[in-house]
Amino acid sequence: MTEPSPGLTSGAVARRLGVAPTTLRSWDRRYGIGPAAHQSGRHRRWSPGDIAVLQEMCRLTASGVPPAEAARAARAGAVPAAPAAGEAPARPADHGPALGDVRRELRGLGRAAVRLDSAAMDELLDSAIARHGLVTAWEEVLAPALHAVGRKWETSEDRYVEVEHLLSWHVSTALRRVGSTGRAEPPGAGTRPVLLACVPHEQHTLPLEALAAGLAELGVPTLMFGAAVPPEALDQAVRRTGPAAVALWAQARSTADHPLARHVADTSWGVRGARSRTAVLLAGPGWAGRTPGPGMLRPTGLREALSLLRGLCVAARDGEGDATASRGS
Known part of the structure; x- marks a missing residue:
């Protein structure tokens, strides 16, 4: 039986x-x-x-x-x-390894967002990050959920705007929780931070927040300047902080500012005879379609961006110079 x-x-x-x-x-x-x-x-x-x-x-x-x-x-x-009598009962749908399937977590997060269930969203986001790690959780659960809600809004005559706003807030909060438990030291003497900024007219900050959280886990100090940073403010931030690298996010080609990226890569600071420059990461789909110029790197995703930035910070810390030092020789 x-x-x-x-x-x-x-x-x-x-x-x-x-x-x-x-x-x-x-x-x-x-x-x-x-x-x-x-x-x-x-x-x-x-x-x-x-x-x-x-x-x-x-x-x-x-x-x-x-x-x-x-x-x-x-x-x-x-x-x-x-x-019926003697018939085996139905097997639970999440029996065995399928319980951890990220696609199921993605669907669950989407349902919770549509219901405006804040408690469920927090629990699902924290669970996904703890179970899969930040990079996989971002690439397989968080970012796809945001894209799905965005598509739902775009195709439903402006309905579900509240769903997108609430989900974005909870994703941002979950990423900041990761960052707050990281081991990054605040920028100070002897350290060169990574500067994170959206190009002018760009409002999408969540991918940069995911990058900041990942860098915090790696112990890399960051300075987050957020959305739509004016060119003058970005220029001053680079000159004042002398960052190990600058990550510029552009979600769309219409916002990608190639002259600004070139200007940042060419900016130098320090005493005459020992001037330094910084590497620029062109992050986001808006930069696609052009070959990065000297002193610029274009990562294909969060994992590669973290690897590149960590390497640049190690080089700066160990006195090996930055990735663009050889351009002026």
Whole structure:
């Protein structure tokens, strides 16, 4: 005789559906959306039928149905028929290695964003970063979720703007949490930071925030100047700080400012006879289509950008000069 499936824990169900465990407890307490069977003193376990009800509840609330009404509809029609006698019960969808599939985490994060479920978004973002590491989490979960929400907004006549704004805020907050636990020392005597800035007219800062978080994990000091930095301000920041490198982000070709990048790469500082220059990373899809000039590098993604910047900082720290020193010889 086949043993009945033990079902899934609340944590596993929450990760699968993109719902905070506190949301599950609230739905159970308020609307009766909980495990059909619960043994006292044991962890709650969700059967395939229980999960089907939850899935319908999530679908309805995400479409704007009030929770109480969604719960009544979900309980009335979403529970599948029980397996026939002797038939093996349905196998949980996230059984085995598939539980850690980043695609499932991506879908869960998207559902949580559409529901405006802040607690679930925080939990899913922190879980993805802890499980996969910052680079993989950014490339496979965070950035795709942001792109998907952006596409949904663009194709829905300006609906879901609030979803994009809320998700962006929570992604930014999660990245700053990573940065705050990194081992980077503040820029000071003997250290040359990496300067991070968006080109003028560029408002997309999240990729730069991911870069800052990754550099913090590597122990590399940074100075984040954020969105739409005016050329004059960028020039002064470079001259005042003498950075090991400057990363300029451009999301679109319409914002990529090649003359500005050339100016930064040509900027020098220091006493006569010992002038220094900095390498410039052309970060973002806006720079595509042109061959980088002398003193410029164009990484293909976050992982390569982190590797290049770390190498430049090590060279500066060890007195080997920067990547552009040989240009003037």
